[in-house]
Structure formats: C-alpha cells, structure tokens
Amino acid sequence: MSGxxxxxxxxxxxxxxxxxxxxxxxGLSLDLxxxxxxxxxxxxxxxxxxxxxxxxxxxxxxxxxxxACLGSAAAGRRSAGGRLLSLARGRAxxxxxxxxxxxxxxxx
Amino acid sequence: MSVAxxxxxxxLSINPTGPLPVxxxxxxxxxRMAGPNDPIVALVGAPNVGxxxxxxxxxxxxxxxxxxxxxxxxxxxxxxxxxxxxTGAGPDRCEAAHHDCQCExxxxxxxxxxxxxxxxxxxxxxxxxxxxxxxASPDERLTGELVVDVPATEAPDLVxxxxxxxxxxxxxxxxxxxxxxxxxxxxxxxMDDIARRHGVEVDSYALADAVGVPVIVIDPRRRSGLDNLTxxxxxxxxxxxxxxxxxxxxxxQSDDDERFSWIAQAVERGTQSxxxxxxxRSDRIDRVILAPVLGPLIFLAVMWAVFQIxxxxxxxxxxxxxxxxxxxxxxxxxxxxxGLGLGGGWVEGLIVDGLIAGVGSLLTFVPLMVLMFILLALxxxxxxxxxxxxxxxxVMGWLGLPGRAFLPIVVGFGCxxxxxxxxxxxxxxxxxxxxxxxxxxxxxxxRLTVFxxxxxxxxxxxxxxxxxxxxxxxxxxxxxxxxxxxxxxxRDSPNEPLVIDLPPYQxxxxxxxxxxxxxxxxxxxxxxxxxIVATVMVVWLLQSIPTNGGDFAQVxxxxxxxxxxxxxxxxxxxxxxxxxxxxVAALVVGFVAKEAVISSWAQTYALASEDDLLGLGEQVSQxxxxxxxxxxxxxxxxxxxxxxxxxxxxATLAAQKREIGWRWTGxxxxxxxxxxxxxxxxxxxxxxLFG
Numbered sequence: 175m176s177g178x179x180x181x182x183x184x185x186x187x188x189x190x191x192x193x194x195x196x197x198x199x200x201g202l203s204l205d206l207x208x209x210x211x212x213x214x215x216x217x218x219x220x221x222x223x224x225x226x227x228x229x230x231x232x233x234x235x236x237x238x239x240x241x242a243c244l245g246s247a248a249a250g251r252r253s254a255g256g257r258l259l260s261l262a263r264g265r266a267x268x269x270x271x272x273x274x275x276x277x278x279x280x281x282x
Numbered sequence: 283m284s285v286a287x288x289x290x291x292x293x294l295s296i297n298p299t300g301p302l303p304v305x306x307x308x309x310x311x312x313x314r315m316a317g318p319n320d321p322i323v324a325l326v327g328a329p330n331v332g333x334x335x336x337x338x339x340x341x342x343x344x345x346x347x348x349x350x351x352x353x354x355x356x357x358x359x360x361x362x363x364x365x366x367x368x369t370g371a372g373p374d375r376c377e378a379a380h381h382d383c384q385c386e387x388x389x390x391x392x393x394x395x396x397x398x399x400x401x402x403x404x405x406x407x408x409x410x411x412x413x414x415x416x417x418a419s420p421d422e423r424l425t426g427e428l429v430v431d432v433p434a435t436e437a438p439d440l441v442x443x444x445x446x447x448x449x450x451x452x453x454x455x456x457x458x459x460x461x462x463x464x465x466x467x468x469x470x471x472x473m474d475d476i477a478r479r480h481g482v483e484v485d486s487y488a489l490a491d492a493v494g495v496p497v498i499v500i501d502p503r504r505r506s507g508l509d510n511l512t513x514x515x516x517x518x519x520x521x522x523x524x525x526x527x528x529x530x531x532x533x534x535q536s537d538d539d540e541r542f543s544w545i546a547q548a549v550e551r552g553t554q555s556x557x558x559x560x561x562x563r564s565d566r567i568d569r570v571i572l573a574p575v576l577g578p579l580i581f582l583a584v585m586w587a588v589f590q591i592x593x594x595x596x597x598x599x600x601x602x603x604x605x606x607x608x609x610x611x612x613x614x615x616x617x618x619x620x621g622l623g624l625g626g627g628w629v630e631g632l633i634v635d636g637l638i639a640g641v642g643s644l645l646t647f648v649p650l651m652v653l654m655f656i657l658l659a660l661x662x663x664x665x666x667x668x669x670x671x672x673x674x675x676x677v678m679g680w681l682g683l684p685g686r687a688f689l690p691i692v693v694g695f696g697c698x699x700x701x702x703x704x705x706x707x708x709x710x711x712x713x714x715x716x717x718x719x720x721x722x723x724x725x726x727x728x729r730l731t732v733f734x735x736x737x738x739x740x741x742x743x744x745x746x747x748x749x750x751x752x753x754x755x756x757x758x759x760x761x762x763x764x765x766x767x768x769x770x771x772x773r774d775s776p777n778e779p780l781v782i783d784l785p786p787y788q789x790x791x792x793x794x795x796x797x798x799x800x801x802x803x804x805x806x807x808x809x810x811x812x813x814i815v816a817t818v819m820v821v822w823l824l825q826s827i828p829t830n831g832g833d834f835a836q837v838x839x840x841x842x843x844x845x846x847x848x849x850x851x852x853x854x855x856x857x858x859x860x861x862x863x864x865x866v867a868a869l870v871v872g873f874v875a876k877e878a879v880i881s882s883w884a885q886t887y888a889l890a891s892e893d894d895l896l897g898l899g900e901q902v903s904q905x906x907x908x909x910x911x912x913x914x915x916x917x918x919x920x921x922x923x924x925x926x927x928x929x930x931x932x933a934t935l936a937a938q939k940r941e942i943g944w945r946w947t948g949x950x951x952x953x954x955x956x957x958x959x960x961x962x963x964x965x966x967x968x969x970x971l972f973g
Contacts, residue, residue, distance in 0.1 A: 191676070192672065205450070
C-alpha cells in the first residue's frame with residue numbers, strides 16, 4: 175500500500191486538479207494532504223506559485239497594478255490567492271544551504 | 283561579545299571564528315546565564331508557532347540574542363527560572379559540563395549525585411524556526427545539527443517542540459524526525475483555541491500516547507500552561523532518556539512515507555472532531571462556488587455585478603469631474619493665459635486643449651477605478667478570486683489546453699506585460715509561445731476605461747453589462763484562439779500535472795482593502811499619467827503640423843498631419859462601420875498605449891469643437907452615427923471588438939519580442955489585426971441587420 179507522500183505524488187501524476195480531489199482519492203485527510211504538499215514543496219519535489227502574484231519582478235515595469243499584487247510582499251498579511259502546484263522539473267537540492275560545513279555542538 | 287543587561291535584549295555580535303558559546307557560562311558579566319551544569323532546554327518548532335513568545339515568557343529579560351558561531355543564523359538563549367521545582371540532572375551531565383568548560387575560572391558544580399543543581403534554573407535556547415530537520419535552509423540545518431546530529435552528551439538535555447494544534451499534521455513532521463532519535467522530548471501544543479474554532483479538539487492525553495512523549499497545552503501569549511510545562515519538563519529531565527520510536531516501513535515506502543503514516547495515525551488518535559469538522563466552512567462554500575454548472579454561473583454573475591455597480595455608481599461622479607475639467611478649470615486656465623498674453627496661441631492649445639483635456643479625461647475615471655479596485659480587492663482578499671482561477675483552469679482542462687498557462691492569462695487581465703513575462707514559468711517552449719500569443723486577447727485594465735466610456739455613452743444604464751460582455755468576448759477569444767492554435771500548430775502539445783491549493787475563505791479587512799485600492803489607483807495613475815502626458819505632447823505636435831500649407835499650430839485639426847495619417851487608414855474600416863478619421867486616429871494612438879485613447883479623443887474634439895456645450899460623449903456619438911449610416915450600436919460594438927482584439931500596446935510588443943522573438947511577435951501582430959478586423963466587420967455587418 176502506498177504511503178501518504180507516494181499517494182499525493184501519484185495523484186499529481188493522475189492529473190487531479192485540487193487538494194480536495196487528492197484527499198478524496200487517497201483517503202487522507204485534507205490537513206494531511208496539505209502537510210505532505212508543504213513538505214514536498216520545501217523539499218523541492220513540487221513547485222508552488224502564488225496565484226495572485228504570478229508577475230515576475232522583471233516583467234512588471236510597465237504594469238500599473240504591480241505595487242498592489244495581493245500575492246506579493248506589498249500586500250503583507252496573508253496569501254488569499256491560493257497556490258498553483260506542479261511537479262518540479264528537477265530536484266531543488268542545488269539551492270540548499272552551503273554555509274554549514276562542520277558539525278556544531280550544543281553550547282553548555 | 284556583549285552580554286544582555288536587565289531590562290533590555292541586546293544583540294550579540296559573535297565572531298563566527300571565535301569561541302563557541304560553550305564558554306559563555308564562565309565569562310565575566312554573564313551572570314544572567316545559567317550555570318554550566320544546569321540543564322539545557324532547546325525550543326524547536328515551525329515559524330510563527332509561538333516559539334519566541336514562549337521563550338520570552340520563560341526568560342523575561344534574561345536573554346541574549348546573537349548569530350550562532352560559524353553561521354548567519356540567529357539564536358536566542360536565556361535563563362529559565364524553574365521556581366520551586368527541582369531538576370534531576372545526573373552526575374554524568376555534571377561531569378560532562380566540567381569537561382566541556384575549558385575556561386580558567388573555577389566553575390562550581392552544584393550536582394549532588396542524583397539530586398538537582400541548586401541554581402534551580404535552566405538554559406533555554408530558542409532555535410530558529412524549522413519545519414523539519416532536513417537541511418533545506420541554514421535554519422533547519424542548524425536545528426538538525428544541534429538537536430539530533432550531535433552525540434547525546436553534547437545534545438540538549440531536553441527538547442520542547444512547539445506544535446500548532448490548528449495545523450497538527452504539518453507540525454508533527456518535525457516531531458516525527460525528533461522521535462527517531464533517543465532524546466528527551468516534550469510537546470507544547472499552541473493555537474489550541476484556533477483549532478477549537480476550526481472544530482478540532484486535540485486530546486492531549488491521546489496524542490501523548492500516540493506520539494510517545496508528554497504533551498502540554500500552552501498559550502504563550504496569555505502565559506497559560508507554563509507551570510504545567512515547567513513541571514513536565516522537570517519530570518522528564520528526571521527520567522531516563524526514552525528510546526527512539528520504532529520504525530518499520532514496507533519496502534515500497536520512503537522514509538517520508540513512513541513519517542507521514544506515523545503522523546496520520548497520531549492525528550487520528552490525538553484529535554476528536556465533531557461530525558462537521560472535516561467539512562470545513564470553506565469546503566461547504568466551495569461545494570456551491572465550484573459546482574460544475576452553478577460555479578461558472580455564479581462567477582459570471584459576480585463579475586457582472588462588479589461592472590454594473592462600478593459603472594452605475596461612478597457615473598454621476600464622473601459627470602461631475604468631467605464638467606469641472608471641461609468647464610471651470612479649462613475656462614480658468616484660458617483666462618489666466620489670456621491675462622499673461624499667451625491666449626489664443628499654441629501655448630493655450632497645448633495646455634488647455636492638450637494637457638487639461640487629456641489628463642482631465644483620465645482623472646474623470648478615478649471614481650470608477652476606485653470602485654472597481656475596492657470590489658476586486660474584496661473578492662481577492664476573501665479568497666473568491668482564487669476560486670475563479672479554479673473555474674478557469676477547469677475550462678482550460680476541458681478544452682485540452684495547458685492548465686498551467688492560465689496563470690499568465692489571468693495576470694494578463696490586469697496588464698498584458700507581466701502576463702507575458704509570467705510565461706517564463708512554463709516548462710514547454712511551445713506552451714510559452716502559445717500563451718504569449720493568447721495573452722494580448724485578454725482585456726487589460728487600460729482597455730477598461732475605453733469600454734466604460736463607450737458603454738456609458740451608448741448603453742446608458744446597461745453600460746456595466748456592455749463592459750461585462752467585452753470581458754466575456756475576451757475569454758471567448760482566448761479559448762477559441764487556443765483551440766485554433768492547438769489544432770493547427772501544437773497538436774501533440776503535452777499537458778502537465780497541476781494542482782490548485784485553495785486558501786480558506788476569510789473576511790476581508792478594511793485596512794487591507796483600502797491599502798490595496800490606494801496602491802492600485804496610485805500605480806495606475808502614475809503609469810497612465812506618464813503615458814498620457816507624453817502622448818498628449820506627441821498628438822499635439824502632430825495636430826499642429828499642417829499638411830496643406832499654413833503656420834505651425836495654427837491649423838485646423840482636420841488639416842493636420844495627425845488627421846491625414848488617420849484619413850489614409852480610415853477606409854480600411856468602412857465595412858466595420860467606424861471609418862471616421864477621429865475614431866481611427868484613436869485606434870492608431872491605442873496601438874502605442876490604450877491609456878491614451880480617451881485623451882487623444884478629448885484632444886481632437888477639443889480642437890475641432892465649434893460648440894463648447896457639446897461634450898466629448900456627444901461628439902464621439904455623432905462620429906459613430908455618421909460613419910455607420912445610422913447603425914450606431916452595431917458600429918460601436920464592432921469598434922469595441924476591434925479594440926479588444928488588436929495589438930494592446932508597444933510595451934506588450936516589446937515583452938513579446940523578449941520572450942518569443944521577432945518572428946513570432948510579428949506573427950502575433952498579424953494574427954491580432956486580422957482577427958480584430960474580421961470580427962469587427964462580422965459584428966457590424968450582422969449587427970446592422972438587426973438595426
């Protein structure tokens with residue numbers, strides 16, 4: 175039997191289009207599905223794009239609405255625009271922290 | 283190194299190559315730190331779970347904050363006074379503490395066998411927020427290295443993991459990893475009140491059984507539950523280190539599968555929900571809002587209401603502003619210029635007929651834009667517009683179009699330029715080209731002002747419906763254009779898996795709505811006014827150059843270079859019913875920027891008008907009536923369709939060239955012009971049949 179992570183990734187492959195559908199198909203709770211998705215986004219298996227702020231910084235120069243995009247940092251508070259999730263084209267390992275080379279110990 | 287003083291937190295500047303904080307216990311002036319043999323308690327948890335609030339509650343002002351040596355990660359440490367409770371650090375800990383302390387001072391150990399240190403305090407370390415112990419970020423890596431990667435003798439004596447009860451599954455991933463090691467662990471459950479509001483009751487005893495460690499409900503903001511936490515921490519410290527949780531996973535499952543299976547069981551055992559909890563409020567609303575048939579109908583109704591409210595409510599305010607600019611303001615400016623001896627010349631023409639008429643025509647739309655932005659901000663902040671994205675995606679899915687392409691297209695409804703730039707996120711080059719070619723058919727905000735003006739002139743109280751129909755036509759153009767391109771150029775275009783994660787519905791706030799409205803209005807005015815002022819100057823220049831002799835700036839506008847160019851192009855639109863040169867000239871200006879169309883109209887008619895009492899609306903109306911042979915409404919509809927479908931602006935062309943090159947950009951311009959002309963002719967010719 176597939177585990178939760180595998181089930182969610184399979185649901186993506188199958189073309190399900192909402193977290194609700196994934197929860198229904200996998201039999202997992204919606205909270206668990208979202209937890210798995212958050213984890214997959216953090217680990218680089220999924221790519222997430224804010225729905226309200228799909229404007230890359232380089233492309234907004236001519237847009238009068240750029241400063242007020244609700245998904246952007248300008249809006250602050252919280253994201254009310256939702257997220258667009260897709261399978262990552264490559265693992266995101268390369269972008270991870272590189273500044274800690276030696277193990278650290280807890281201070282006493 | 284500096285040390286925190288009473289009453290204030292002071293930021294430490296620890297040299298990354300300098301001594302580790304292991305020596306802090308012995309430094310002069312660091313008397314606020316716990317002793318070397320006091321237990322070390324590490325606070326871990328996701329960001330915003332209440333970790334720092336708990337840290338402050340436990341330590342008060344007895345804290346110092348600084349970068350962890352060798353990293354840029356900020357860590358706070360302080361003293362947790364344990365009150366009358368007694369700790370149970372064993373002799374091995376005390377010995378280890380002496381061994382670790384390498385300073386020259388004579389540190390006194392308070393350990394007495396199995397008893398507790400006399401100091402009655404612990405060192406608390408507030409580690410950076412972390413969702414997991416994976417090394418996805420420096421923060422998480424540091425937490426992982428300090429808590430689990432170090433040998434047991436160097437690890438903290440106890441870890442307090444803060445867990446968000448309202449998002450239990452997400453918070454427990456970190457706990458699942460912590461439980462894979464043999465460590466003393468206590469779960470501090472925060473946000474319990476929010477979880478209850480969501481209908482989720484966390485049974486801390488059942489959760490403790492499931493997770494295998496003590497669970498305490500706390501509220502750091504109200505300082506409740508802290509005594510219980512202190513007691514449980516001391517009890518846990520007094521006990522032997524518990525074993526790691528047993529792990530057994532099927533061969534076909536990954537480590538993360540095993541962890542989330544464990545989390546699923548823990549959540550199942552540790553939470554009780556009323557019958558309704560699983561079906562949250564948002565889900566119940568979504569059942570209606572996202573229903574296959576009802577959902578799109580509701581969306582259309584909502585958008586119709588937005589346009590209708592906007593046009594109806596804003597109309598009288600617009601009329602008032604229009605009267606102000608065309609009346610007292612223009613007359614006042616003319617009077618002032620006359621007083622200065624500049625009246626009747628090109629200066630008055632530029633300022634009164636150019637800048638005041640042009641910029642004034644834009645400012646009359648301020649009430650309309652404010653209303654529109656308020657309504658859209660309310661819809662967006664409530665979470666409804668994200669649902670509209672689901673509906674759009676569904677339609678694209680049904681049509682076999684690439685689902686991910688709908689995001690740039692949605693952005694394009696605000697402004698085409700960032701919409702085109704957003705296509706970079708598309709993985710397939712074919713999808714990028716396809717989407718870049720479709721985006722110019724989305725009706726941007728700049729086009730909205732022209733649609734509203736024409737709607738108010740020709741459709742009266744149905745102006746909102748007319749504007750709404752142009753948006754429907756825009757959606758239809760995108761869909762049909764996509765189908766056409768897919769059926770011809772990209773038959774084997776692959777689709778990719780895509781999921782939309784919707785936020786819960788929430789009550790919009792006045793503050794955010796006002797801020798977003800102001801930002802959008804300011805941005806629109808800044809961009810539009812710049813474009814309009816520049817265009818007004820160029821149009822004025824072209825209108826001042828005579829083509830049949832005469833002096834500069836002393837020529838009738840219909841004899842100017844501006845009119846000559848438009849008159850040369852105008853016959854192309856005779857089949858579409860709007861071949862008047864003034865109308866076509868506005869389209870030529872619109873090729874540069876749609877924001878400047880109304881100002882160019884205002885400029886043209888301000889110069890041409892022999893009757894000051896005849897407003898811009900009446901003059902535009904007369905032009906359409908004359909060019910259409912009486913089928914005014916059909917001609918206006920044809921003009922609106924052409925205006926919707928032809929090239930949006932020069933900035934869009936530049937963006938297209940940047941993304942897909944000149945060849946495809948040229949193809950796109952030709953496609954837009956052909957589609958716009960064919961549709962305009964069709965609309966007019968069919969429309970005139972119905973009168």
